[in-house]
Structure formats: structure tokens, C-alpha cells
């Protein structure tokens with residue numbers, strides 16, 4: 001299996017293959033870069049089609065965490081881990097304890113946390129074997145409201161940049177996915193006077209937002225065709241793609257979902273179309289910023305976490321300005337900014 005020759009290999013500092021026969025654990029931990037601090041990034045449980053796919057994913061995701069943490073100006077490097085298996089059948093106390101032991105052996109170069117198919121309860125089991133975990137129950141709490149706040153402020157920053165003011169009263173926003181983050185985002189938008197058009201595969205989630213925030217429910221696929229000012233992807237990745245771009249009428253794309261661009265080239269296509277894109281890993285960093293504050297020696301401080309999340313507004317403003325000046329898409333500028341911060345320090 002190729003590791004050093006993988007397209008996603010980016011001089012990762014360490015890639016560790018972990019196993020435990022008794023529990024069936026097969027996992028990979030990738031520490032991408034620890035220049036700014038210990039690598040931090042969640043653990044994903046996924047039934048990969050092959051070991052190669054798992055390596056590809058962990059290399060890609062860990063690099064993404066280095067960039068995300070740097071642009072959020074956190075003293076964290078980037079890392080990620082994947083456990084290979086079917087989430088419906090593989091989970092057990094023994095599995096997560098075995099994984100916790102592997103984390104402990106890394107001696108703090110990598111801290112894990114929840115991600116797809118891993119709950120805070122699972123992380124608590126890892127914690128029985130190691131202190132190198134974050135986002136624990138009873139510490140910084142639910143990250144979603146902080147992610148929602150950052151996303152709301154990101155929409156304001158985008159509006160300010162594009163239209164010279166940030167009064168959202170009367171603007172139309174299409175929100176795709178109405179989960180933990182998007183519910184609070186809709187609340188902020190509604191309070192700011194925005195008109196909401198919403199969709200979700202879960203009918204109950206739609207009804208709640210319709211009732212609570214006077215939103216208009218639209219179809220799952222209809223969300224791309226609406227005559228709105230902002231499109232906020234808050235569910236899936238890769239929704240900005242060859243099929244959807246010609247349909248999107250919004251002039252701003254700003255939401256909390258990860259990996260919104262199907263491919264990097266789509267960032268350039270939407271820039272040329274005059275759409276301002278708030279790079280996903282910049283606008284959705286509120287949750288990880290909040291988690292950082294649980295690591296403070298003086299203890300978790302919600303006010304300090306909130307203030308730091310509010311900085312997402314300024315970071316995005318800087319990215320939007322540079323994108324305009326350099327005539328390069330915003331997601332490329334975000335990567336450049338991350339590289340500069342990693343090079344020069346926080």
C-alpha cells in the first residue's frame with residue numbers, strides 16, 4: 001500500500017497503524033503537523049471499502065485540521081484518526097479502550113475527539129485509558145452553538161464585503177440541513193430579520209424551524225434553484241458542484257458544512273460567477289475554538305471562547321479582501337493564510 005506516494009501525503013510527521021485483535025480494532029492515526037502545537041482532530045469511524053481509502057481519508061483530513069486550526073489561530077497542529085469498521089456492529093467498550101491505549105502511546109502529540117459515527121460517550125471510553133482526548137462531556141459542552149455563531153458572523157462579514165453593510169433584515173437565506181448547528185444559525189438569522197427558506201430530509205426538523213422562525217419549507221432539491229441572497233449549506237459536503245453551480249442564484253455561499261466544494265476548481269468557477277464563498281473550514285471553526293478553551297489551565301471560560309469565535313468575522317474579511325486584490329478564489333487564499341500562519345507562528 002502506498003503511503004509516501006499517496007497524492008494526499010503532505011510530509012505528514014507521523015502515520016500510525018493501530019490494531020487490537022481481541023476487540024477487532026483497526027485504526028490509523030495521522031499527525032500532519034505540530035508546528036503550532038499538539039495535533040488536534042476528531043476520530044472518524046467508517047466502513048472504508050479498502051485500507052487504501054482509509055489512508056487517503058486520514059491523510060486528507062489531518063492536513064485539513066492543520067489548516068483549520070491555524071486559520072482559527074489556535075495553538076494546535078493538525079491530526080485525525082480513523083477507525084475502520086461498521087458503526088452498527090463494531091462499537092464496544094473494548095474497542096474504544098484499545099484505541100485509547102494507542103492514543104496514550106503517542107504521548108500527547110495527537111489529541112482525539114468526536115467526529116462522524118463517534119459520540120462524546122465513545123470519547124469518554126477512550127478517556128478511561130488516556131488524557132489525550134478533547135471535547136469531553138461536562139467540559140466545554142456542545143460545540144454547535146459556537147459553530148452557529150461563527151457561521152452567522154461569517155454571513156454578516158460576507159454581506160458587508162459584498163454590499164457594504166451588514167443589515168440582514170429582509171435578505172433571503174436558503175438553509176440546507178437543519179441539524180444541531182443550523183437550528184441555532186436559523187435563530188440568529190431570524191432575529192436579524194432574514195427570511196428563511198429551509199430543507200431537511202427529516203420532516204420534524206423542518207417543522208421545528210418553520211414553527212419557531214417563520215421559515216418557508218422547500219424541497220430537498222429545490223433548495224439550489226431559489227432566488228435568494230445567501231445559500232447556506234449546513235448538511236452535506238460537495239454540494240457546490242458542476243450540477244448545482246449553474247442553478248445557484250445566491251451571490252453568497254456561507255454555511256457550516258465541511259468540504260462544500262466538490263473539487264477545488266469549483267471555488268474558481270463560483271468566483272468568476274461573482275459568488276462570494278466563505279471557505280468552509282474558516283467559517284465553521286467555532287466548535288473547535290470553543291473546545292480549545294477547555295484546555296486552559298484556568299478552566300473553561302465561555303466569554304473568552306465567544307470572543308475568539310467572533311474573530312471569524314475579521315479573518316473572513318481579510319480573506320475576502322485578499323481574494324479580491326489577488327483575483328484568486330477565497331479557498332485558495334484561506335490555504336495561503338494557513339501556510340503563512342504555520343510558517344510565521346500565531
Ligand code: NAD
Pocket residue numbers: 143144145147176177178179180181182199200201202205220234235236237256257258284285287
Ligand atoms: P447534524 O447531523 O445535527 O445535522 C445535519 C442535518 O442535515 C440533519 O438534520 C440531517 O437530517 C440533514 N441532512 C442530511 N442529508 C440531507 C440532505 N440531503 N438534504 C438536506 N438535509 C440533509 O450535524 P451538525 O452538527 O448540525 O453539522 C452540520 C454540518 O456542519 C456537517 O457537515 C458537519 O460536519 C459540519 N460541522 C459541524 C460542527 C459542529 O459544531 N457541530 C462543526 C464544524 C462543522
